[in-house]
Amino acid sequence: MSEALRTDLYQLTMMQAYWRSGHNPHATFDYFVRKIPIGSYLVTAGLSYVLDYIENLNFEDDDIEYLKGQDFDNEFLEFLMNFRFTGDIMAMPEGCIAFPLEPIIRVTAPIMEAQLIETFILNKMNFSTLIATKAARVVYAAKGRAIAEFGLRRAQGDGHLEATRATYIGGCASTSNVLAGKRFGIPVSGTMAHSFVTSFDHEIDSFRAYADTFPSRCFLLIDTYNSIEGAKKAVIVGKELEMRGEKLLGVRLDSGDLSELSKQVRKILDDAGLTYVKIVASGDLNEWKIDELMRKGARIDMFGVGTELITGRPTPALDGIYKLSEVVEHGRRIPKMKLSEETVKATLPGRKNVWRIFDKGKSVKDIISLDDEGISNAMPLLGLAVKKGRIICDRPSLAQIRQTAAENLLNLPDEYKKQDGAPAYPVELSPGLIALRERMVERIRREEISGIRQH
């Protein structure tokens, strides 16, 4: 299916207005985030989708047919039939760490093209980045214990696949989502449901039926009736497995005081010699609850996390934006910026890059610069991904992206990874960018005072 119509109507009406008025300058737009909803950093994700979209962007016959019925100009629609994206895109790779105001994607193209793709970029980047970031927070809270994602049942419908992919980028170890496993090669994991247990007359019958079927990878859900009694029955089945030369992999707790229960269950398992049996915990978990469980010394080896991970609850949307920073007119590059009474709503003018400075392997400061400024002893974060409409960057595998994210997160000092109250990571503007911004602010103010700026 063509994705060209996966855009806001106004992008298409503006396109026709640009096209009709002959006003279609080259323009540069930045995709960035003003404010991170929770925490101090973002883990970027979604670029793969943007690149696939750009590669395949065209209007199919039935798209044109549909637009005909929406009152678009016939000549314009003929133009759309041969439409291809012809611009350049600079981007941070997936798995990069980004901070407020930093361009994550920078698009330079005839303005009508740059506008058309805005909605898709926002839709995909906002969501994948939101979820990869959430996953990184949850993984960080678990201090090395594996996080199994199992949110499919609460995912926002068809958004489940990219959400699962993003949780893996953010560091989750596995997913319950079989389709995502098949599509992306993410390890799949699962235990059993309460209904499996209750469908048998006796809890232990359900455990035995499961253990008989999966003797070498058996997890038992022990909280259906009473977690302690369930643990004792798990011991019986674990011993039966031992007699067959197999080992019970684990038990799952899904309710109650997980910290206290995990300690009691650990003791029951250990006392029976089943020290190798892992304890998995689940039940409306998030980074705060996991953090608390860890602080209480819970004996949990793996966490299953669903709703919060897959929807980003309580902040299900990243308010990333796409703002004009330059227009080229008659060969002249004219920086654009928005002034606002609310300083936070102002934008940064000109074509920009982002540089990261490291100290002893740790990232300590970023600098946003103008494109033609070099920053010494720093690593540029935006790389050319699309040139004249053609994808020219590497396309790392999902495993590589996940590895990149893990390394970048490791390099981020711990203070910025605190669940709450993390300080803002230092992001400075380069001398060139500061000077440009000051010149522009001054000119805008002067024009306002002298009444030149009538708009």
Place this chain on the structure above:
Amino acid sequence: MSEALRTDLYQLTMMQAYWRSGHNPHATFDYFVRKIPIGSYLVTAGLSYVLDYIENLNFEDDDIEYLKGQDFDNEFLEFLMNFRFTGDIMAMPEGCIAFPLEPIIRVTAPIMEAQLIETFILNKMNFSTLIATKAARVVYAAKGRAIAEFGLRRAQGDGHLEATRATYIGGCASTSNVLAGKRFGIPVSGTMAHSFVTSFDHEIDSFRAYADTFPSRCFLLIDTYNSIEGAKKAVIVGKELEMRGEKLLGVRLDSGDLSELSKQVRKILDDAGLTYVKIVASGDLNEWKIDELMRKGARIDMFGVGTELITGRPTPALDGIYKLSEVVEHGRRIPKMKLSEETVKATLPGRKNVWRIFDKGKSVKDIISLDDEGISNAMPLLGLAVKKGRIICDRPSLAQIRQTAAENLLNLPDEYKKQDGAPAYPVELSPGLIALRERMVERIRREEISGIRQH
């Protein structure tokens, strides 16, 4: 693409355990919601997706191939190759009003089939119902003013299409999402972006370019620099359109004090004789902000709502669940229920229906009954949708579903539609269901006391 793998891994491992143990009784599961996150009612949506899924449910060769690599039994996989859903499904139609504990979907099938489809039902029903309900709340707050949905850029990725469909079921008038417009026939709407305005040297040039292109459907965004100055320029362009025999449709405010600005802009338009020009307002709106604007007497004719509508923010997931209520063993129907220390977590036993009682056209009370009980002077809400795996219910158009929802919402007394502090709608249990529940509670307690219930 086959959707059979759009399920949790444990559904498939449990299936294999059921299949291998020969324990595969007919079972009945209820999809219902224990607690509505915001407000007192739900607008059901998503059944169309469930029916399409059931109709096409099968494991393709590459699904089987994938599962082979996941350590499933070869014989079981052979069985899956010929798998079809063979059970019955009762359901409330889309656009129905539902309340806590009421079965919205009821599945009766061999337990392995009923489990396999659980995850898809939860994924689709939870999300579509969440968003249709949110939309109904936003529409209600606007007291007849149209709601234009434009959340695509903040939607949870590929979830955007079904989310848009659900906002339309809930009563939104249009969407900015062109693909959703094409796919579902939803009216599309849009104005212009700030970048369109700033890409021109003067604001009025951008207005004229747009008006020239769309003289008969021109909306102008007037807040890029200053909303009052913008309104004055809109008047100039409106007058120019009048001279061409056209009429400016509207202006949009996207920032600032929307109530105050809308009154000032209304006056500017009216003073110029442009009384027919509509005012659209947008900017992080939700049902509470719209309610407040209405109470302040804002002169707004249409609201554009994005993020909150399309993600359900602040509650992006409906915690709908799917619980076992009956198992048939040796031809005997054995009701199942869960007791819980937390009463709210208990379930209702047996095959059930839901009945609605009307008084003077208003819905006043619901009764949850056992399947074989008739409730007089009441309307049953669950109807047979799938019989022995075949879809047998009507498949209303989206327009019809939207109409159904509107009528049902109209019939719901206003007190239950209050944004905050709405009372719980009365949902009673039938005599038969109460008696069954009491017998079961008593038996479970007795077994617990006498120690028979060992599980």
